[in-house]
Amino acid sequence: xxxxxxxxxxxxxxxxxxxxxxxxxxxxxxxxxxxxxxxxxxxxxxxxxxxxxxxxxxxxxxxxxxxxxxxxxxxxxxxxxxxxxxxxxxxxxxxxxxxxxxxxxxxxxxxxxxxxxxxxxxxxxxxxxxxxxxxxxxxxxxxxxxxxxxxxxxxxxxxxxxxxxxxxxxxxxxxxxxxxxxxxxxxxxxxxxxxxxxxxxxxxxxxxxxxxxxxxxxxxxxxxxxxxxxxxxxxxxxxxxxxxxxxxxxxxxxxxxxxxxxxxxxxxxxxxxxxxxxxxxxxxxxxxxxxxxxxxxxxxxxxxxxxxxxxxxxxxxxxxxxxxxxxxxxxxxxxxxxxxxxxxxxxxxxxxxxxxxxxxxxxxxxxxxxxxxxxxxxxxxxxxxxxxxxxxxxxxxxxxxxxxxxxxx
Amino acid sequence: xxxxxxxxxxxxxxxxxxxxxxxxxxxxxxxxxxxxxxxxxxxxxxxxxxxxxxxxxxxxxxxxxxxxxxxxxxxxxxxxxxxxxxxxxxxxxxxxxxxxxxxxxxxxxxxxxxxxxxxxxxxxxxxxxxxxxxxxxxxxxxxxxxxxxxxxxxxxxxxxxxxxxxxxxxxxxxxxxxxxxxxxxxxxxxxxxxxxxxxxxxxxxxxxxxxxxxxxxxxxxxxxxxxxxxxxxxxxxxxxxxxxxxxxxxxxxxxxxxxxxxxxxxxxxxxxxxxxxxxxxxxxxxxxxxxxxxxxxxxxxxxxxxxxxxxxxxxxxxxxxxxxxxxxxxxxxxxxxxxxxxxxxxxxxxxxxxxxxxxxxxxxxxxxxxxxxxxxxxxxxxxxxxxxxxxxxxxxxxxxxxxxxxxxx
Numbered sequence: 001x002x003x004x005x006x007x008x009x010x011x012x013x014x015x016x017x018x019x020x021x022x023x024x025x026x027x028x029x030x031x032x033x034x035x036x037x038x039x040x041x042x043x044x045x046x047x048x049x050x051x052x053x054x055x056x057x058x059x060x061x062x063x064x065x066x067x068x069x070x071x072x073x074x075x076x077x078x079x080x081x082x083x084x085x086x087x088x089x090x091x092x093x094x095x096x097x098x099x100x101x102x103x104x105x106x107x108x109x110x111x112x113x114x115x116x117x118x119x120x121x122x123x124x125x126x127x128x129x130x131x132x133x134x135x136x137x138x139x140x141x142x143x144x145x146x147x148x149x150x151x152x153x154x155x156x157x158x159x160x161x162x163x164x165x166x167x168x169x170x171x172x173x174x175x176x177x178x179x180x181x182x183x184x185x186x187x188x189x190x191x192x193x194x195x196x197x198x199x200x201x202x203x204x205x206x207x208x209x210x211x212x213x214x215x216x217x218x219x220x221x222x223x224x225x226x227x228x229x230x231x232x233x234x235x236x237x238x239x240x241x242x243x244x245x246x247x248x249x250x251x252x253x254x255x256x257x258x259x260x261x262x263x264x265x266x267x268x269x270x271x272x273x274x275x276x277x278x279x280x281x282x283x284x285x286x287x288x289x290x291x292x293x294x295x296x297x298x299x300x301x302x303x304x305x306x307x308x309x310x311x312x313x314x315x316x317x318x319x320x321x322x323x324x325x326x327x328x329x330x331x332x333x334x335x336x337x338x339x340x341x342x343x344x345x346x347x348x349x350x351x352x353x354x355x356x357x358x359x360x361x362x363x364x365x366x367x368x369x370x371x372x373x374x375x376x377x378x379x380x381x382x383x384x385x386x387x388x389x390x391x392x393x394x395x396x397x398x399x400x401x402x403x404x405x406x407x408x409x
Numbered sequence: 410x411x412x413x414x415x416x417x418x419x420x421x422x423x424x425x426x427x428x429x430x431x432x433x434x435x436x437x438x439x440x441x442x443x444x445x446x447x448x449x450x451x452x453x454x455x456x457x458x459x460x461x462x463x464x465x466x467x468x469x470x471x472x473x474x475x476x477x478x479x480x481x482x483x484x485x486x487x488x489x490x491x492x493x494x495x496x497x498x499x500x501x502x503x504x505x506x507x508x509x510x511x512x513x514x515x516x517x518x519x520x521x522x523x524x525x526x527x528x529x530x531x532x533x534x535x536x537x538x539x540x541x542x543x544x545x546x547x548x549x550x551x552x553x554x555x556x557x558x559x560x561x562x563x564x565x566x567x568x569x570x571x572x573x574x575x576x577x578x579x580x581x582x583x584x585x586x587x588x589x590x591x592x593x594x595x596x597x598x599x600x601x602x603x604x605x606x607x608x609x610x611x612x613x614x615x616x617x618x619x620x621x622x623x624x625x626x627x628x629x630x631x632x633x634x635x636x637x638x639x640x641x642x643x644x645x646x647x648x649x650x651x652x653x654x655x656x657x658x659x660x661x662x663x664x665x666x667x668x669x670x671x672x673x674x675x676x677x678x679x680x681x682x683x684x685x686x687x688x689x690x691x692x693x694x695x696x697x698x699x700x701x702x703x704x705x706x707x708x709x710x711x712x713x714x715x716x717x718x719x720x721x722x723x724x725x726x727x728x729x730x731x732x733x734x735x736x737x738x739x740x741x742x743x744x745x746x747x748x749x750x751x752x753x754x755x756x757x758x759x760x761x762x763x764x765x766x767x768x769x770x771x772x773x774x775x776x777x778x779x780x781x782x783x784x785x786x787x788x789x790x791x792x793x794x795x796x797x798x799x800x801x802x803x804x805x806x807x808x809x810x811x812x813x814x815x816x817x818x
Contacts, residue, residue, distance in 0.1 A: 089766025122733025324531025
């Protein structure tokens, strides 16, 4: 059960002019399951991407990077679930290219104008024949108001689809942003087993689009962890069709730039948080806020030590205010000159620890009360600077083990 | 159930001349449980220690470091289980000193000649009155052949006691080494929630003893991980009483030095592996060997990425050869110039992956067969240098979550 997250409502997902989406059941891993998505873009669309930094990155990631780097406009992307096409060597590269060529043939463009994405099991050959056979159905299904099904077609161990739309008024003109994402395990930044697609009808210069993708990602998908594992396939695509009335955004820091970046970041944060809320086996959504640090890097470092700790995460699963485990995680985060007597630890508004130990005012029943909640904030005030970082994670339950022990069966 | 590890046999644990041990039931956390250990040393005994690097180190760790640094000989140590006296601020420091003073009063020495150790729950006040009340019983119980009970008195979530003796003949003279350790969760190097005490009747110079403690620890306790959490209380003590006939070892690299270091390291490795075999919820003991690296640091870095990955560990729990997860962990270990096409992955003797993907010779049934074993070796040959590192870890099971979700209850 996801934590305070419900399935999207189809009618609330707004089409983005210039984007059409088609879905098919290609039988990639299981029969009778939506597992193939094609997104087609109108002429003039620009796309920027942020990809996994895993050295064992998947074949489709390599191919997508190549295609983005060349001069021709990207006209479509294709996503399959059920197989990651990662750890598949030369054959995997060939399979990713074959997939692009098959879709290009149907759409009348070059293979290099297609971006391929895969998610699912690693080190299994991609069933490229089944994908090719499924593509005509996906193309036939294409329409602008298909975001709801698209969000479902990219799910793996996700229990609910993740999709959201936002509209923002800039200089009196409406801009629409719709995003979908998938991911639930193997979630750790740079990036997660995560695929995210955010489209807007705004026109944004190529340089600024890439900048926005990086900035939005740093504040969202790069601030979450479920299990500390970083996937081979992660990708966030930011798509700008330029179909809206608003003139092209070409100046960083302009009012339109700032408004757009804020709205895109908001969509990215919502999707990233949705991934954590639907984290494998999650029963609690935990915000980790580290503030008063010398710089953002050390705040993130401490935040991730807390957010990754299996001992902290199992204590939250048990609703047990065994909060010394948080102090231990702060202590081993690797900040060599950290003064542990100077920091304060809060659970929501409750002061838990100060002066190197339990706060005199802390009462076990206050900790217990907060631990019963499904949304909890851990706040660490370092008192050594003015920087801060916020991360999101979930607890660690029996079901995490169950899901991952039986993933392939 | 520990993995291929049985309870020690009392008769096989050899006394070390110059060391006597006494145990008591002080009721620190539970009634009627051995939870207090005193070890007393004869005059001339030297002690070297390696401690946790956690910034939130426990009060007894700070006090033990202080006492080791001063000139007076250490005459005894005291270990309580059931409470870590960590995250306890000034009161914790005072409680650790009170414990030392109480034992010093009974033994007729200075408080600064006592080393205190605590293990158990963090951020709870140490019940120092109960410890003081228990000490006379522990002192009355002191005898040389008490290692078996001592190993039991320091257990927390351990399911079996860890103790071993070795004898080595050096220049025709017998040297005895006996070690005990505890630890099962919150296990990650630098160091583990781990207490280890290794005593020998050899005479070793102060400088060489500290050197040996560091070297033995680097090859043993600093090569294990259960859950990636580093404790606030870890300590390994190496005790040399000098009661054997062998002349004092004063030269690094001498034959006697090398023979002693090898034997001490063997005992340390056995104890460290025993901790992993008894890792919380462990059903499999996994050796991770990374070889062909440019240096040992990168081999350890890759080894720990594998050994810490919840996805890898849950796959081993399930006996599921979902081995792409190992490649993914290698890929995110942070070696930026790693050539993933050059490496080979083996499970025991079975070649699983090469050339960036599954090996042509690999058959699922071979992987499946190895995964059924309780002792398994993951071997990664990087083919980029001559360095290697070996780590030990265990799988991640329902019981890990269960044990840690209910630890305080």
